[in-house]
Amino acid sequence: MASAEVANVVVIGGGVVGTAVTAEISRHCDDVFLLEAAPRLGMATSTRNSGVIHAGIYYKPGSLKAFHCIRGVPMLYEFCAAHNVPHERTGKLIVADSEERLPILQDLKQRGDENGVEGLEIVDRKFIQRIEPNIVSPIALYSSNTGIVEAEALIRALERIAKSNGAHILTNTRVIGADAENGLATIRTEREEFGARVVINCAGLYSDDVARMFGYDEHTIYPCRGEYAELLPSARKLVNGLVYPLPLPTLHGLGVHFTKTTAGAMLIGPNARYVKSKDDYESDRTDLRVFYESAIKMAPALRFEDMRMGYTGIRPRLAPEHQHTFADFVITHDPIHQSVIHLIGIESPGLTSCLSIGQSVAEMARNVLA
Numbered sequence: 001m002a003s004a005e006v007a008n009v010v011v012i013g014g015g016v017v018g019t020a021v022t023a024e025i026s027r028h029c030d031d032v033f034l035l036e037a038a039p040r041l042g043m044a045t046s047t048r049n050s051g052v053i054h055a056g057i058y059y060k061p062g063s064l065k066a067f068h069c070i071r072g073v074p075m076l077y078e079f080c081a082a083h084n085v086p087h088e089r090t091g092k093l094i095v096a097d098s099e100e101r102l103p104i105l106q107d108l109k110q111r112g113d114e115n116g117v118e119g120l121e122i123v124d125r126k127f128i129q130r131i132e133p134n135i136v137s138p139i140a141l142y143s144s145n146t147g148i149v150e151a152e153a154l155i156r157a158l159e160r161i162a163k164s165n166g167a168h169i170l171t172n173t174r175v176i177g178a179d180a181e182n183g184l185a186t187i188r189t190e191r192e193e194f195g196a197r198v199v200i201n202c203a204g205l206y207s208d209d210v211a212r213m214f215g216y217d218e219h220t221i222y223p224c225r226g227e228y229a230e231l232l233p234s235a236r237k238l239v240n241g242l243v244y245p246l247p248l249p250t251l252h253g254l255g256v257h258f259t260k261t262t263a264g265a266m267l268i269g270p271n272a273r274y275v276k277s278k279d280d281y282e283s284d285r286t287d288l289r290v291f292y293e294s295a296i297k298m299a300p301a302l303r304f305e306d307m308r309m310g311y312t313g314i315r316p317r318l319a320p321e322h323q324h325t326f327a328d329f330v331i332t333h334d335p336i337h338q339s340v341i342h343l344i345g346i347e348s349p350g351l352t353s354c355l356s357i358g359q360s361v362a363e364m365a366r367n368v369l370a
């Protein structure tokens with residue numbers, strides 16, 4: 001696009017959220033551009049996660065996380081079926097190590113029920129043994145609506161839809177500066193300048209930096225790495241599906257858990273470790289034994305030699321390390337430049353929520369353009 005022209009919408013960041021937003025908005029609107037710094041869409045957090053379709057149990061009732069997760073689940077299952085994206089409604093167990101933990105499981109179930117999660121039940125040892133013979137636990141919360149999705153295939157499907165709607169997707173295009181005046185934004189990349197009536201900031205870990213380009217300085221992203229181990233192919237039959245420990249308020253994640261992937265791998269993780277840099281995926285990796293010690297509590301037959309190191313991802317956290325409070329997604333118009341929409345802190349369940357977020361943000365954008 002020549003610098004003098006003005007796009008209707010520029011989306012910054014082609015992760016699963018930016019691509020879902022682009023696919024949805026380009027159904028209603030032409031001149032939509034998606035600018036992605038990396039050579040391909042979805043190379044950051046969107047393909048470095050557990051790939052779980054979360055049912056919506058954990059999130060504070062009334063929060064954006066609860067809303068978009070619950071609304072997003074059926075949208076995602078339907079989308080995956082319609083567009084041949086590998087997925088499976090596996091169900092999930094949250095296991096307790098003693099029957100005395102029943103009140104914690106009941107609280108979790110109550111929160112899930114309040115959020116409108118379907119298919120939650122407290123199950124006994126017999127049920128657990130039937131679906132997971134190698135998991136030792138007397139009592140668990142079972143969520144039948146939880147599943148898994150292949151994030152890479154999901155992003156490719158959204159990309160195809162966006163392109164077929166006429167959206168322009170520019171990879172290797174990092175936004176390095178931006179400002180806005182009289183309802184028109186200017187976006188600067190290393191090669192060219194874009195004018196835009198609406199800008200949508202979906203820059204993931206860097207969404208706080210992109211917001212600051214517009215003078216919006218309310219939020220800071222604290223990168224929190226999640227590392228995985230995995231089972232060797234020969235040992236994958238140890239666990240059949242998704243098995244989580246009880247979430248503890250002092251943990252920064254959901255606790256190291258077993259997650260089957262659509263490709264048949266079995267992940268163990270992720271842990272949660274704050275790191276200094278937003279692109280520090282590999283330095284000072286956690287010892288494999290730490291994952292082993294957590295995992296054998298649920299599956300005592302696990303052997304250390306059946307494990308190897310896996311990949312890592314980085315959560316775009318809005319809470320610093322020693323703050324254990326709930327932080328919601330931030331999805332907001334820029335207070336000064338109403339035509340700029342910021343999505344900040346889209347950590348888990350962002351993958352599950354992507355289609356629901358896409359729908360809401362496309363509506364916000366259409367209202368600006370109307």
Ligand SMILES: Cc1cc2nc3c(=O)[nH]c(=O)nc-3n(C[C@H](O)[C@H](O)[C@H](O)COP(=O)(O)OP(=O)(O)OC[C@H]3O[C@@H](n4cnc5c(N)ncnc54)[C@H](O)[C@@H]3O)c2cc1C
Pocket residue numbers: 012013014015016017018019035036037038041042043044045046047048049050051052053054173174175176202203204205206207210225226227270312313314315316346347348349350351352353
């Ligand atoms: C360890 C881990 C496990 C998770 N597990 C799950 C799960 O099981 N289920 C679930 O629902 N969610 C999960 N999540 C959360 C989920 O992965 C994220 O919420 C989701 O991927 C966020 O997508 P995004 O598009 O906002 O961000 P990203 O995927 O980070 O995309 C942002 C994009 O913006 C680009 N960008 C950044 N700056 C610029 C710039 N200046 N110019 C142009 N482009 C730019 C980046 O290159 C990147 O591609 C997990 C996350 C982690 C880290």
